[in-house]
Amino acid sequence: MALDSERSKVAHLLRRASFGSTEAELDEYAALGFAGALDRLLNYEQVDNSALEQQLPGLQLDFTKIEDGKFWWLYRMLHTRRPLQEKMALFWHTHFATANSKVGNPPLMLRQLQLFHEHALDSFEVLLQKVLRDPAMLIWLDNRLNRKGNPNENFAREVMELFTVGLGNYTEADIKEAARAFSGYTLDQEKRFVFNPRAHDAGPKTFFGETRNWDADDVLAALVRQPATARFLSAKLFRFFVYGSPDQATLDRLAETFVTSDFSTRAVVRAILSGPEFLSPQAYHALAKQPVELVVGTLKALDVANVGRDVTQFARRMGQDLLNPPDVSGWKGGERWINAATLFERFNFANRLATGRDPAKPYFADVAAQVQSKGLSSAEALVDYYTGLLVDGDLTPEARQALLDYLAPDGAFVVDERSIDARVRGLVHLVMALPTYQLA
Amino acid sequence: MAFTRRDFLKRAALLVASGLSTPAFLTRTAVALDPQAAAEQGFGVLDPTKASNILVVVQLSGGNDGLNTLVPFGDPAYAQLRPNLGLKPAEALPLTDGLGLHPNLARLKDLYDQGRVAIVQGVGYPNPDRSHFRSMDIWHSARPDTFERSGWLGRYLEACQCGQEGALPALSVGDQLNTLFWTQTILVPAVSNLGAFSFQTDTRYRNDRQFQLRTLQNIYAQTGTWSPYEALIRQGTLNALAASEQLHRAAEGYQTPVQYPANNPLANQLKMVAQVLAANLGTRLFSVQLGGFDTHGNQKNPHATLMKHLAEALDAFLQDLANLKQQDQVLIMTFSEFGRRARENGSGGTDHGTAEPLFVVGNRVQGGLYGEYPSLGDLDRNGDLKFKLDFRSVYAALLRDHLGADPSRVLAGSFEPVGLFPTPG
Numbered sequence: 078m079a080l081d082s083e084r085s086k087v088a089h090l091l092r093r094a095s096f097g098s099t100e101a102e103l104d105e106y107a108a109l110g111f112a113g114a115l116d117r118l119l120n121y122e123q124v125d126n127s128a129l130e131q132q133l134p135g136l137q138l139d140f141t142k143i144e145d146g147k148f149w150w151l152y153r154m155l156h157t158r159r160p161l162q163e164k165m166a167l168f169w170h171t172h173f174a175t176a177n178s179k180v181g182n183p184p185l186m187l188r189q190l191q192l193f194h195e196h197a198l199d200s201f202e203v204l205l206q207k208v209l210r211d212p213a214m215l216i217w218l219d220n221r222l223n224r225k226g227n228p229n230e231n232f233a234r235e236v237m238e239l240f241t242v243g244l245g246n247y248t249e250a251d252i253k254e255a256a257r258a259f260s261g262y263t264l265d266q267e268k269r270f271v272f273n274p275r276a277h278d279a280g281p282k283t284f285f286g287e288t289r290n291w292d293a294d295d296v297l298a299a300l301v302r303q304p305a306t307a308r309f310l311s312a313k314l315f316r317f318f319v320y321g322s323p324d325q326a327t328l329d330r331l332a333e334t335f336v337t338s339d340f341s342t343r344a345v346v347r348a349i350l351s352g353p354e355f356l357s358p359q360a361y362h363a364l365a366k367q368p369v370e371l372v373v374g375t376l377k378a379l380d381v382a383n384v385g386r387d388v389t390q391f392a393r394r395m396g397q398d399l400l401n402p403p404d405v406s407g408w409k410g411g412e413r414w415i416n417a418a419t420l421f422e423r424f425n426f427a428n429r430l431a432t433g434r435d436p437a438k439p440y441f442a443d444v445a446a447q448v449q450s451k452g453l454s455s456a457e458a459l460v461d462y463y464t465g466l467l468v469d470g471d472l473t474p475e476a477r478q479a480l481l482d483y484l485a486p487d488g489a490f491v492v493d494e495r496s497i498d499a500r501v502r503g504l505v506h507l508v509m510a511l512p513t514y515q516l517a
Numbered sequence: 518m519a520f521t522r523r524d525f526l527k528r529a530a531l532l533v534a535s536g537l538s539t540p541a542f543l544t545r546t547a548v549a550l551d552p553q554a555a556a557e558q559g560f561g562v563l564d565p566t567k568a569s570n571i572l573v574v575v576q577l578s579g580g581n582d583g584l585n586t587l588v589p590f591g592d593p594a595y596a597q598l599r600p601n602l603g604l605k606p607a608e609a610l611p612l613t614d615g616l617g618l619h620p621n622l623a624r625l626k627d628l629y630d631q632g633r634v635a636i637v638q639g640v641g642y643p644n645p646d647r648s649h650f651r652s653m654d655i656w657h658s659a660r661p662d663t664f665e666r667s668g669w670l671g672r673y674l675e676a677c678q679c680g681q682e683g684a685l686p687a688l689s690v691g692d693q694l695n696t697l698f699w700t701q702t703i704l705v706p707a708v709s710n711l712g713a714f715s716f717q718t719d720t721r722y723r724n725d726r727q728f729q730l731r732t733l734q735n736i737y738a739q740t741g742t743w744s745p746y747e748a749l750i751r752q753g754t755l756n757a758l759a760a761s762e763q764l765h766r767a768a769e770g771y772q773t774p775v776q777y778p779a780n781n782p783l784a785n786q787l788k789m790v791a792q793v794l795a796a797n798l799g800t801r802l803f804s805v806q807l808g809g810f811d812t813h814g815n816q817k818n819p820h821a822t823l824m825k826h827l828a829e830a831l832d833a834f835l836q837d838l839a840n841l842k843q844q845d846q847v848l849i850m851t852f853s854e855f856g857r858r859a860r861e862n863g864s865g866g867t868d869h870g871t872a873e874p875l876f877v878v879g880n881r882v883q884g885g886l887y888g889e890y891p892s893l894g895d896l897d898r899n900g901d902l903k904f905k906l907d908f909r910s911v912y913a914a915l916l917r918d919h920l921g922a923d924p925s926r927v928l929a930g931s932f933e934p935v936g937l938f939p940t941p942g
Contacts, residue, residue: 218813219813219814219864219866222813222814222815222862222863222864222865222866223863223864224863224864226863227862227863227864228862228863229813229814229862229863229864229866229868230813230862230868230869231811231813231814231868234647234648234869238648238650244648244650244651249647249899362744362747363744363746364746365746365750394692394709394710394713395692396692396693403693403808404578404579404649404808404811405649406649406650409693412745412746412749413693413694415746415749415750415753416689416692416693416694416704416706416707416753417704417706417707417708417714417753417756417757417760417761418692418706418707418708418709418710418713418714418757419692419707420750420753420754420757421713421714421715421716421757421761422713424716424717425713425716425717428717428718428719429717431719432719432720432721434721473739473741475735475736475739476736476739479732479735479736480732480736482732482735483728483729483732486728498721499721499722499725500725502719503718503719503722503725503728503729506718506719506729507729507732507733507736510733510754511736512736512737512743512747512750512751512754513747515746515750516746516747516750
């Protein structure tokens with residue numbers, strides 16, 4: 078419990094750098110120890126993921142439909158052997174938040190997602206250059222319409238405010254000049270990226286106080302090299318993986334890593350996950366689970382094999398509609414995941430799984446088999462097993478007693494087919510409704 | 518020792534009796550439950566004649582193009598700034614010789630002609646921020662000068678002692694809490710679907726529901742020192758459990774003869790507000806939102822659709838209010854985080870701008886035009902409109918003359934309320 082064992086540390090790592098784990102996955106990673114598990118997650122190119130890639134075509138998805146695209150992604154999160162790559166794709170999707178609600182082109186949304194997969198831990202500068210040229214982004218922030226003499230400021234503003242230096246580190250004049258530099262980066266008739274020199278404003282521009290013939294990659298290079306970017310991105314990654322309030326010394330260290338590694342995301346993520354903060358008490362259960370983390374993690378923990386095509390809808394109702402973030406700043410996240418409506422959605426999803434009794438139907442959870450294989454034969458054993466599995470044993474003695482009282486209101490509890498069906502399923506639901514189950 | 522089921526039930530009953538399962542927005546506003554403590558803290562006392570007034574805030578997210586909402590067609594500069602996007606004088610629905618509404622605001626124009634719409638022109642704030650997120654925060658917090666997290670209506674809830682009347686003083690419609698309700702002490706429920714707003718349990722064992730609910734209450738009502746997230750989850754859950762019973766009944770009891778427009782996201786949300794109003798839960802503040810106003814490119818058709826959604830949804834909602842006999846208590850205020858650049862861009866759209874008009878709609882308001890249209894001949898150096906009226910003067914009017922609160926308790930500084938109402942006070 079509470080990061081005092083190697084297994085608890087690895088479980089913590091898998092909540093953050095993956096999407097939770099099945100018991101078997103936790104065994105597998107725990108056998109490597111924390112350092113070994115971290116290495117395997119970071120160096121994901123060395124992990125064979127071909128089983129997943131071979132399964133995916135069998136799903137017969139229609140990628141012209143956005144719902145199929147969302148399912149494809151969630152299925153990857155559930156079954157990948159390279160979970161940190163998938164987690165970083167989610168980070169970039171939140172960072173360069175692009176929504177199909179405006180793009181209206183599911184294949185282009187998936188192409189952008191592929192970009193995030195390919196460059197998940199790559200140089201930030203390289204990724205930024207690709208993002209500028211990404212067709213979905215060119216539609217989403219209107220840069221395809223940005224022409225010499227008729228600038229469109231949308232991309233220029235957001236690339237500074239949200240993607241690199243952050244609010245307060247540029248002027249309105251910088252936006253206007255950067256927009257000129259981005260002009261002519263557009264799409265052809267087939268919605269492929271094209272640079273149109275006739276639409277590009279090649280005249281001198283004054284950007285960050287320097288007058289010269291800035292082109293788009295010059296502007297991006299200058300932005301990546303601003304000290305504000307190193308801090309902005311390091312802080313955002315830290316908050317994604319560790320906790321909400323990194324101190325100055327931590328941020329300085331990470332920003333330094335970002336700069337000295339030639340803007341390597343992998344270097345910064347490694348520094349974050351292997352840093353002293355990550356395993357500190359302050360980090361334990363210190364983040365609210367994102368909806369997809371809750372959904373995927375629950376399916377894993379309960380070993381749910383049969384997942385319905387509507388699985389992404391659970392996350393949507395909890396506030397996270399994949400490939401459709403609310404706006405270019407992405408999901409606000411953190412405490413904004415938590416409100417009356419989304420809490421009920423979380424609890425009701427748990428109830429759906431806890432009461433999934435038909436093996437032929439999606440969301441079947443084989444609670445009886447779990448109880449039997451673990452040899453759980455008393456109320457205490459049941460409560461301790463499920464609170465260990467689902468909340469790492471992080472609950473108050475009073476909450477534990479309340480769960481025991483639920484299971485055995487008369488003081489006695491006999492584990493049999495009937496009581497498993499009537500009460501243990503209820504227990505599983507209640508454990509997933511604990512406050513700490515909402516935390517990562 | 519072993520507990521019997523009777524002990525268990527008794528203990529649960531005791532918890533209820535001792536107030537441990539009191540809805541969290543009540544316990545966390547303990548100061549509001551105690552008038553003396555409230556007085557000592559200097560909270561303004563609610564004007565009792567306005568204690569049942571209701572405010573619905575309609576947030577137009579993305580930055581609404583004010584120039585194509587309230588159209589200055591009489592100004593030759595308008596046609597010059599908007600050669601492609603501009604509406605022709607014959608298209609606008611005229612309010613004066615030179616000013617008219619977007620043609621798709623016809624329903625709103627009818628309401629205006631009935632004296633039920635106040636249009637406040639040129640609303641903004643000093644040193645406008647053109648970031649969606651910062652400017653929205655500013656409208657929510659009503660504090661352009663600081664990075665204040667609490668929202669203006671959240672601070673109103675703290676000041677007005679609303680918590681003691683009903684279990685549900687405010688409702689944020691949608692799956693995210695609107696931050697205009699945020700405070701440290703009160704967590705307003707965000708609800709996107711009344712039908713789904715309940716704690717579901719195993720339908721095979723219906724009796725089990727009460728035991729699950731009591732176990733949950735038992736766990737969540739425990740007092741202790743929690744991490745910020747856990748505290749929030751605990752409060753949110755108690756809050757949700759308390760509100761869900763009432764809201765569920767509201768959903769079941771509501772019927773309306775009013776035909777809300779189909780495929781109109783705003784209409785669906787306003788219908789939900791009407792459902793809650795019909796249940797008379799004492800809910801006085803609501804927020805709803807319509808998105809899609811960030812029209813950088815090819816703005817014409819999408820903006821026209823949004824105008825139609827806005828006008829038709831408001832019209833249906835007002836009809837429903839009359840049907841509910843609540844038309845004299847409810848006011849609706851629209852706002853957006855900013856207006857848009859005066860000159861259209863080269864993409865058939867408009868970039869982020871500044872001042873905008875807003876609407877205050879309802880029977881209580883004195884209909885008409887308020888304030889002054891920003892001059893198209895006197896733009897700022899960014900090419901944006903100069904605001905004529907601080908948005909906090911609109912808030913001050915709603916706080917004082919509609920919600921019955923001392924605006925200075927909610928707004929930092931003193932802002933002259935706009936005289937939107939027919940009789941003083």
